[in-house]
Amino acid sequence: MAELLQNPSTMAKARDELAQVIDSKPEIEESDVGELKYLQAIVKETFRLHPPAPLLLPRQAETTSEIGGYEVPKGARVLVNVWAIGRDSKVWPDPEKFLPERFLEGEIDFRGRCFELAPFGSGRRMCPGMPLAVRMVHLMLACLLHRFEGRLPTECGEERGWDRLKFGTILS
Incomplete structure (x- = not known):
């Protein structure tokens, strides 16, 4: 949401997509999420910039290997920095910008097949809660966008006025 x-x-595009897909239904259903391609792109972009765990669980090298020109000795502990991978300019153009359109x-995909x-x-060491987390993040974000109209106060300008964050009324 931040x-x-x-x-x-970007929020307006997501809300427009929701309005088209949900139409006149009072509630968002889990089956609707598959049709919300822009919302899915927003979640992917959020996971790229803000991974749930910036460093993955440590791994141990089974054999001496060479990775990226560096020798990793047998038995070394290896930490994967997914935060840095998500901000690597060799992989992502404009890595610091929030651009869901790139997806x-x-x-x-973030289900372990795409290492970027x-x-x-x-x-084998993928987070066992990932399927539940993914389902709930999409559904909760869709519900928030569908029911609330959020915006930053106009007086915030360039400064971040999170303490003065305002949400509109419930849009029932």
Whole structure:
């Protein structure tokens, strides 16, 4: 929500998509999330910039290996910094900007198959709560966008006035 509040045009696109998909239904259902492609892109972009665990669980090298020109000796503990991967300018153009549109084309997924976006890890040590987290994040974000109209106060300007954050009334 913080990223959407700082990017009102992105929030407006997400709300428009919700209005088209949800139409006149009073509640968002889990089955609706599959049709919300822009909302899915927002969640991917959020996981890229703000991974749930910036450093994945430590791994141990089974053999001496060379990775990226560095020798990793057998038995060394290796930490994967997914926070840094998500901000790598060699992988992501404009890595510090919140741009969900980068995920509308292509097949980048955060379920452990694409190493440029692995906020929950991959392989046998992937976070076991990832399926539940993914379902709930999409559904909760959709419900918040559907029911509330949030915006930053106009007097905030460039300074971040999170203490003065205002939400509009429930849009029932």
